[in-house]
Amino acid sequence: VVRIGVVGGGQLARMMIPASINLGFDLAVFAEEEGSPADLAVSQVGNYREADELEAFARTVDVLTFDHEHVPINLLEALVEQGHKVFPPPQALELTHDKIVMRERLAGLGVPQPAWFTVHSRSDWDRAVESLGGSCVAKVPTGGYDGKGVRFVTEWDDISDWISQGPVLLEQRMNFTRELAQLGARSSTGEWATWPLVETRQVEGVCSEVLAPAELGAKESELAKGIALKIAESLGVVGVLAVELFHTDEGIFVNELAMRPHNSGHIFTELSATSQFEQHLRAIAGYPLGSPHFVAKCGVMVNVFSRFDHAAWVVGDGISSRVKVHDYQKAPREGRKAGHVVAVGESQSPLLASARETARKLGDARYDD
Amino acid sequence: VVRIGVVGGGQLARMMIPASINLGFDLAVFAEEEGSPADLAVSQVGNYREADELEAFARTVDVLTFDHEHVPINLLEALVEQGHKVFPPPQALELTHDKIVMRERLAGLGVPQPAWFTVHSRSDWDRAVESLGGSCVAKVPTGGYDGKGVRFVTEWDDISDWISQGPVLLEQRMNFTRELAQLGARSSTGEWATWPLVETRQVEGVCSEVLAPAELGAKESELAKGIALKIAESLGVVGVLAVELFHTDEGIFVNELAMRPHNSGHIFTELSATSQFEQHLRAIAGYPLGSPHFVAKCGVMVNVFSRFDHAAWVVGDGISSRVKVHDYQKAPREGRKAGHVVAVGESQSPLLASARETARKLGDARYDD
Numbered sequence: 001v002v003r004i005g006v007v008g009g010g011q012l013a014r015m016m017i018p019a020s021i022n023l024g025f026d027l028a029v030f031a032e033e034e035g036s037p038a039d040l041a042v043s044q045v046g047n048y049r050e051a052d053e054l055e056a057f058a059r060t061v062d063v064l065t066f067d068h069e070h071v072p073i074n075l076l077e078a079l080v081e082q083g084h085k086v087f088p089p090p091q092a093l094e095l096t097h098d099k100i101v102m103r104e105r106l107a108g109l110g111v112p113q114p115a116w117f118t119v120h121s122r123s124d125w126d127r128a129v130e131s132l133g134g135s136c137v138a139k140v141p142t143g144g145y146d147g148k149g150v151r152f153v154t155e156w157d158d159i160s161d162w163i164s165q166g167p168v169l170l171e172q173r174m175n176f177t178r179e180l181a182q183l184g185a186r187s188s189t190g191e192w193a194t195w196p197l198v199e200t201r202q203v204e205g206v207c208s209e210v211l212a213p214a215e216l217g218a219k220e221s222e223l224a225k226g227i228a229l230k231i232a233e234s235l236g237v238v239g240v241l242a243v244e245l246f247h248t249d250e251g252i253f254v255n256e257l258a259m260r261p262h263n264s265g266h267i268f269t270e271l272s273a274t275s276q277f278e279q280h281l282r283a284i285a286g287y288p289l290g291s292p293h294f295v296a297k298c299g300v301m302v303n304v305f306s307r308f309d310h311a312a313w314v315v316g317d318g319i320s321s322r323v324k325v326h327d328y329q330k331a332p333r334e335g336r337k338a339g340h341v342v343a344v345g346e347s348q349s350p351l352l353a354s355a356r357e358t359a360r361k362l363g364d365a366r367y368d369d
Numbered sequence: 370v371v372r373i374g375v376v377g378g379g380q381l382a383r384m385m386i387p388a389s390i391n392l393g394f395d396l397a398v399f400a401e402e403e404g405s406p407a408d409l410a411v412s413q414v415g416n417y418r419e420a421d422e423l424e425a426f427a428r429t430v431d432v433l434t435f436d437h438e439h440v441p442i443n444l445l446e447a448l449v450e451q452g453h454k455v456f457p458p459p460q461a462l463e464l465t466h467d468k469i470v471m472r473e474r475l476a477g478l479g480v481p482q483p484a485w486f487t488v489h490s491r492s493d494w495d496r497a498v499e500s501l502g503g504s505c506v507a508k509v510p511t512g513g514y515d516g517k518g519v520r521f522v523t524e525w526d527d528i529s530d531w532i533s534q535g536p537v538l539l540e541q542r543m544n545f546t547r548e549l550a551q552l553g554a555r556s557s558t559g560e561w562a563t564w565p566l567v568e569t570r571q572v573e574g575v576c577s578e579v580l581a582p583a584e585l586g587a588k589e590s591e592l593a594k595g596i597a598l599k600i601a602e603s604l605g606v607v608g609v610l611a612v613e614l615f616h617t618d619e620g621i622f623v624n625e626l627a628m629r630p631h632n633s634g635h636i637f638t639e640l641s642a643t644s645q646f647e648q649h650l651r652a653i654a655g656y657p658l659g660s661p662h663f664v665a666k667c668g669v670m671v672n673v674f675s676r677f678d679h680a681a682w683v684v685g686d687g688i689s690s691r692v693k694v695h696d697y698q699k700a701p702r703e704g705r706k707a708g709h710v711v712a713v714g715e716s717q718s719p720l721l722a723s724a725r726e727t728a729r730k731l732g733d734a735r736y737d738d
Binding site: 270274316327 | 370371383384386387390391392393396409410639642643655656657658659660662664665677679682683685688689690691693694695696697698708713
């Protein structure tokens with residue numbers, strides 16, 4: 001029996017449980033605290049930043065993977081040196097830890113991305129702004145997520161507080177028509193499979209909805225797949241890779257990367273023959289990948305924020321019996337991702353209306369009409 | 370949070386885990402031994418025939434349900450008297466414990482079934498055989514499953530050993546063209562939903578394959594749904610009800626009943642918007658039922674017997690990436706159900722070929738060409 005170890009007990013680890021049940025793998029989770037979303041599979045509770053705790057967990061499993069990007073790379077490198085399998089490997093994972101490293105490596109691969117500068121000082125700022133124009137996007141290179149650590153900036157004072165902590169990534173503000181995500185998976189044997197491209201919708205920097213497949217010309221769709229494959233192979237990614245893209249009149253440009261199951265891929269659980277969680281486990285275990293083909297024509301995913309209201313669900317008013325629900329069993333908190341709903345079928349517009357109404361009843365849904 | 374308790378740690382309890390993860394229910398399993406298929410959710414190990422052990426488990430959950438039919442009815446009645454929710458309720462569940470009780474109750478409902486007799490003695494036998502003809506089916510009323518406790522008989526000596534243990538059910542041997550199963554679910558609030566009828570194929574009395582939807586005229590399909598509804602409502606079934614049917618030139622006749630997720634419904638996990646495991650949990654928790662509509666045109670399920678060979682899977686030869694696998698993580702044993710595979714799509718014939726080949730590689734597949 002393959003024993004998979006997941007560092008982090010969040011909803012991504014939680015959603016690996018159904019996949020491991022089907023595949024006949026054992027799943028063990030190293031959570032930070034009791035009562036995490038992945039509680040059922042938790043085998044150890046502690047601090048993943050402590051080398052000895054992380055090593056103790058690694059010794060109980062065959063392959064180590066992640067629910068989040070926060071494990072220090074040097075600890076993972078030490079595990080690899082000790083002979084543990086860590087997927088994605090630390091040298092690939094590093095790109096998702098540091099956005100400046102990501103931009104440098106993607107530049108080296110010749111992948112289209114927004115113009116960018118590393119800003120250490122006022123003089124760097126002046127040079128960058130002259131090139132990027134008056135309005136740009138500043139990002140703290142490490143630790144940001146869901147819109148945190150990202151600002152639209154026009155003046156030095158907008159980032160001077162960050163600069164005192166370290167370098168800041170300054171990027172061209174893209175005039176995009178849509179945001180897209182290309183997800184794929186690369187196995188430890190080198191096999192590669194991609195799902196069709198999806199459209200992602202953000203509200204205040206947080207993914208709120210996903211529509212699939214994204215409407216895009218064949219040429220740009222192929223380009224997106226090619227970018228994902230180049231990144232996966234060049235960096236030796238193992239597991240699911242999510243490439244978030246801006247779609248502009250000038251083409252597509254890489255926004256962010258994730259090397260694990262990603263919010264933009266939750267829709268595949270119902271829409272594809274193979275969920276991203278199953279594919280991730282297959283990939284890191286070295287099993288043949290499952291087919292990513294769509295079982296329905298199209299689908300929508302709507303995040304449920306703040307709470308997941310079972311009382312409203314039991315009443316059932318406005319909650320479609322055709323919409324599939326995923327409750328992460330998190331304590332209620334304003335703006336937190338509490339779950340998501342998915343609807344698949346023939347036509348996106350009625351599916352979206354139905355999924356939004358269901359999400360609104362269960363918690364908060366966020367969208368621009 | 371709704372806390373569901375399942376008595377029995379087999380594959381049916383195992384496959385309730387993914388559903389509980391999605392729905393945001395807590396699942397607890399009372400298993401007979403360590404290392405059961407439902408191991409991940411096991412909260413108690415012991416003997417469900419011991420009233421105090423069963424009661425201790427019931428006190429930890431909101432609703433009690435079952436992986437099998439072996440819990441003594443009197444113990445369940447005692448739990449209900451103490452105020453525990455037990456679904457399906459003991460008075461319904463009793464029919465699945467005793468085949469003679471089932472025949473009596475179905476006769477009272479006017480449901481079409483094979484002609485039958487209860488045989489206590491040689492004189493009963495003579496009278497029954499005179500009426501049923503020379504060849505009939507004898508069944509031990511309690512404890513039989515998967516073809517065990519069932520014999521084709523022609524002579525008194527064929528059942529005399531059984532008679533010494535108690536009464537035997539003697540049934541007309543049906544000249545059926547196909548076997549079918551009508552599955553539905555009734556919630557604790559009385560809501561009722563049915564999946565389309567499926568065709569089941571048995572080899573040596575054990576379900577080996579399921580094809581869905583079954584090819585049957587609209588009139589007989591409606592009749593099958595009507596029979597299931599009548600049984601569910603009359604008996605107060607709560608949860609999934611599986612009605613196994615013979616299809617003959619004279620119509621359809623009830624063979625057996627199950628009041629839990631059933632092998633014939635495994636196909637719905639991929640083929641329907643709502644799996645039988647999700648529907649069962651919704652029904653017993655009193656939640657609105659999910660839509661049972663099919664997300665693909667058709668599908669096939671093939672059981673994997675004896676073993677589930679991960680080494681062959683890793684090699685991948687002959688194992689379709691489009692076939693979904695379910696490994697129950699049972700110790701290998703000749704003839705035991707070790708898992709199943711499902712393929713869904715547009716046309717049953719290629720799906721069946723592909724699923725059979727995959728099942729053959731993973732373990733033993735059983736079918737008549």
